Amino acid sequence: MNRRSDKHSNQKRNRRPPRAYVGSQSSQEEDMFGALFDGGVVGRFMTYVYPYRKNIWIALVAVLIVTAAQLLIPLIIRHGIDNVILAEDGNATDLFLVILFFALVITINYFANLVQDRLIGITGEHVIFDLRRAMYCHLQSVSLSFMDKTETGRLMSRLTGDVNSLQEFLENSVTAFGDLVLLFGIVVIMLTLDFGLGILTLSAVPTLFLVRMFWLPRARVAFRLARETNSSANGALAEGIRAVQTVQSMRRETVNHDLYDDKVRDNLYAHLKSARMAQVMVPIVDTLTGAAMGIVILLGGMQVINGTLDVGVMVAFLFYVQRFFDPIRSLTIQYSVMQRAMASGKRIFEVLDVPLAINYDPNAINPETIQGSVEFREVTFSYIENQPVLDKVSFTVSPGETIALVGKTGSGKTSITSLLNRFYEVDDGTILIDGIDVRNYSKQSLGRNIAMVLQDPFLFTGTIFDNIRYRTTNATQKDIEKAAQLVGAHNFISQLPNGYNTLLEEQGRNLSLGQRQLLSFARALVADAKILVLDEATANIDSHTEREIQLALKRLLHGRTGIVIAHRLATIRGADRIIVLNNGKVIENGSHSDLIAKKGLYESLYALNHSSFDDLY
Template sequence: MASVTSDGSPSAAGVRTDTRSGPVLRRLLAYAKPHRKTLAVALTLLGLATAADVINPVLTKVFIDDYLTPRRFPAGPLAALGGGYLALLIATVVLNYLQLVLFQTVALRIVQQLRVDVFHHVQGLGLSFFDRTPAGALISRITNDTEAVKDLFVSVLSTFVQNTVLLAGIFVSMFALDARLAAFCLLLAPIIGLAMAVYGRLSGPVFRRTREWLSQLNTRLGESLQGMHVIQALGQEERMRRAFAEINQAHFLARLKTIRLNGWLLRPLVDLIYTLALMLVLTWFGLQSLTGPVEVGVLYVFVNYLDRFFEPVNQMMMRLNLYQQAIVSAKRVFDLLDDTSFAPGKSGDGEPRITEGHIRFEDVRFSYDGETDVLDGISFEVRPGQTVALVGHTGSGKSSIVNLLMRFYPLKHGRITIDGWPLEAFSDEELRRKVGLVLQDPFLFTGDVMENIRLHRPEVSEADAVAAARFVQAHPFIERLPEGYRTTVGERGATFSAGQRQLLSFARTMAGDPVILVLDEATASIDTETEEAIQSALAKMRRGRTTIAIAHRLSTIQDADRILVLHRGRIVEEGTHQELLALGGLYHKMYLLQQGGHRLEAAAVTEGD
């Protein structure tokens, strides 16, 4: 899997392998700053729990050396010793529970804030970002990658902090019992640190590949589910299965590499080091026994501490794979947070308002990729209350004009003004409230009908929503729904017909009472009977409003004040419907093609005779 797949998916060889964890970890830890007080309490409780945990073996050593070995069993001291041991056990359990709850609560709050930050940032990105980023890959970053970051805080960092404190307490106790033997045991720390470093260096690139392939799986899955009707209609099931299986195989191989790394460098390696350390301690005490008596209690404590020492080491080593996954995922999340492809916003001073809807395009040039112009010197004017229609073949630039007017993309050449003000002078709130957009493919949100019309806009009351529905002739069909305006809308409005979805989008737009109306073939999804019913509503909607309408069916814009005919990013013809027909140019040909071609042309010739 070292090449680009047939469908354009990036290969494993092309995945970046920059896995430096330091900067990423510091940035993650910065999210902990608002929780400093809670963390301080948790660390204090952790320190107390660790102290109680490491003192217990010392009590056992006292019992063995002072009472069991000399066979002395005074009731009072033994009861006190046993009571102290039991109290320390209970204290350890309670303190560990409290510090664990505090640590993990903070961890969950941090990840909650990170997800909010990511979602908020994505909401502010421009459409150019979404044009080049597959939806599945984006969802993978917001869900899977932030989930891996959650594991870092909940399972990894809390474990590392707890076990580091425990290891420090164990070494302090070891040095208190036998400094020389403790110094020998301390030599194990660099060996374990080296093992961790080697694991991190080898596993980082592997985990990055794994996350990238998982992102590709989500992308392929999302694309397949959204386009299932096309896949089945064109018999593409087998091709899609092969493509999915190819990406899945790459993900499997990447996961297999992580399993092999874990099998060599995690628990087996730590168990080997533990066995060598145990042999060292037993040899030490064996040699000491040749020259004098050995305190069995001290031997027990050292063996106990070694076991307690390597158990947290094992836990930390076993969580290194989670750490590496989290660091890779966090890097992907921060790459998303650092993306500056923001939607164009307001610039300059002042708070102009859109009151008349006077639109001007002056020598506007635009390119999506920075190389090929899709608009080439577009200039036109729409006076207040006028309706201007944009027509032309696919790719002529009609939608690009709307995209620029809606400020979905930045304008780099030319000028667009509304009421004499540059487009960039308006705030987002003003532009979105005063310019209403109806798309050819309406989008409905999960909720009910009323919520889809109001969209939680405070300026739109329920009465306004009902009035807007009546205005666009949507009220009759809404009343026939099982629960009227409270009827639940399924995902993307799948339970409604295309015409009903379009009528709801009409009502949604008109509920905001826009000054400027932008219609992107607004009647394309509506059947003939419904279209006839709403043509009068459209006429009312346009009355008193500046309207720009993209039209594919020329019959819907014959009453427009002016029609602009676009071809390859330029305005090649301009006039009313009758003027353009009389011109006999591109518009005339388009009209003949839509109305039956030669039959109409013959009729026109007969009329002329």
């Protein structure tokens, strides 16, 4: 494997330069060494298993039956040998009876096995689906401030990875129960058949436990290292693919090759070590099995010779010994599965414990339509305590009026729109819609009566039709097309090969940003709400598309109450009234001409003649 490297060592520069890395430099630590058993986690997990308790009980009974059958089979063989085959008066009829009994046992075993595996598998699967659904459901209602803080990727890994490791645990734990019963059964039967021989045979077992205790921590370190180097190498690969443009234009191919070589080499060595660790137990278990069998043969054989032991018992012992080490082996594997499950469970319940910051009044009103007046009365709000984003903000908007919110980044514009929709709760003051506190509206009625177009025109995978219709599932094809026409999206949609049935790729990557924004306008139009909030995103849109967007805006706002966060002068001028915000306070409020006449901040901004107030800071 050291085929390379020497050849190039004479190059004028070291090929592993000081400032170069591939892959992430920060390692993602796995919290693998948690508690083996966490009563809280298990208890809560059980509440998800509880609806299936009948299945679980049946499965447990089936497990007992299966284990009993496993234990019975060597005993039947023993009986056949001692009492029929080697008996003075043994005959074919007696043997037939034994075989008949054997057939009965294996048939029962077959059905019990079928019931056990099916019930466990399916129940486990369903519990996991329920749990995932519960998390997903919960996340629909947790406060947005939690969602703001938490990365989607992290939540996704809880929804998938952690949930899967719980599933593994659930499926394994029932088999582990079977293993334990089997182990216990074998011990009891061996001791009952012949106490002395049983004790001697079992004497090999503690050795195994001792060796395991010594081996396990070392092995786990090795396994972990293998996993970590794996994910580190994979991370570097992913980076190499995503950054290929930069890599090629900066000519980093050779340097990266060498650095990646180091990574995969580390990975190789870690895997070789972990393979050695895994395999080293094989001869030990085999030796102990051989020793136990040797004991049975030597001591049991001597007893048989002395006539103090039936040969069938010796045969039965040999069969039991052969089976004995399997459950021990799988139980130690279970150990790490369990540990992983506890850590995962903890993370899952952390998500489920995220408080619902907004409690909806069960007696909230749920009006179909509203007039559309909005009032902010002395509203104070902060994301972080004592750092108010809005400070006693008051203003009113009459039904059908459009106001523009102007101010630099962080002046509180977006917070105003978020509060109107009750994404967050105000610290102080009240927000009123049609003169009624937003806290008295049901969640559905707020969603129905306030439509929003956000800065990021987020689209979902699916057809254009589905995206425009979104949750207004009773909208017809005609409604959709009409909305698209109004916002000026119909033209480009009908030019697509599949028209409205065109599938959008990952978040509409196959459309331009401007086109996506138009679709999000159409979506808001179809939702047909009285109040329309526009967190306008023309900053990202090139000038060529902007005119269409301005036209769409006008149509969209017709006959609705509009609250517009505006960047472009064109939009701001078009508003009925302009509210200028600074540091969370309303400092100016009036029409374009009023504010110009006032010669305040707005006027000085306007005088600079910028195409967009975004350019200021």
